[in-house]
Amino acid sequence: MVEFLQDQSKRLTAQIKAFDPxxxxxxxVPTDAFRTPIVTLQGxxxxxxxxxFQRVATVARVQGDYRLLQVETLRFVQRRTDNAYEDGLSLLKAGRLSPRLSEQEALGNYIDRRVREELRExxxxxxxxxAGKGPVRVNRREDDSSGTDTTYRRPDARVKDVAFDVTLTRKTLGTAQVRGFFSTDFRPSRVVIIRPRQLGANHTYVIARPETKR
Known part of the structure; x- marks a missing residue:
């Protein structure tokens, strides 16, 4: 596994330099007493x-292709959601989260805040x-000007035409929030629902834009 990861590292480095010399x-890198680099599987x-992530960010900047960044955003947010869920449970047990309506709400709000912050970083x-008006946005207002008055929704993240929603509860196309995402002016092709892996199978899934009836 160490050799495999080292080969991957070299390949990814070469690919990034090909896009941006x-x-x-x-x-x-941590070193031992003789200043020899310490190689670990975790590292x-x-x-x-x-x-x-650097490779896809470079492709997005240089070529304007955000498809791979959509995939890596999902991978990153999933990992951070899983970690935030574990930490949030510990904080709840220690009485360090203050629920207003329920513990579930307090836990969900904690996960949302932390994941958004880490994704921005x-x-x-x-x-x-x-944070601007570009195709990559975290918790930004997405307007819906289809009606008489402009309304809006706030996906946890958006990458080009994909919206990401971090949640503890299952959501479907029938959920008002999801329908609202699809109605926004950037008209996402998909809404990705991201839930902690600890919640079991089918924790994360994609809801595709419904076909418009003719």
């Missing part, structure tokens, strides 16, 4: 995940603006 990877896995690290 001036790119270089800033890496802090290599983190590096490969990091390089994978992730994008910013690779030069992607998620």
């Amino acid at each position: 001036k790119w270089h990877y800033d890496e802090i 290599l896995t983190a590096k490969v995940n990091d390089l994978r 992730r994008y910013a690290r690779f030069g992607i603006d998620s």
Whole structure:
């Protein structure tokens, strides 16, 4: 596995440099008493995940192709949602989350805030603006001007034509929030529902835009 990850790291590095010859990877590697780099499976896995995200961010910036960034956003948000769920449960047990209506609401709000914050930091690290009017946005207002008065929805994230929603509850095309996402002016082709893996099978799934009847 270590050799596999090292090969992946070299391949990803070469691909990024092919898109951006001036790119270089800033890496802090732990060393032993003789200053020999300490190679661990955990460290290599983190590096490969990091390089994978950097590659798709570079493709998005250089070529304007956001499809791979959509995939990596899902991978990143899923990992962060799983981690936030575990930490949130611990905070609930310790009495450090203050529920207003229910513990489920408090846990969900904690997960949402943390995942959004970490995703913003992730994008910013690779030069992607998620706070403006571009195709990558985190918790930003998406207008719906189809009616008499303009309304809006706030997906947890949006990458080009895909909306991402982090939640503890199952949602379907019949859920008002999901229908609202599809009605916004950027007209997403898909809404990705991301739930913690700890909730069991089918925790995360995609809802496609319904076909318009003619």
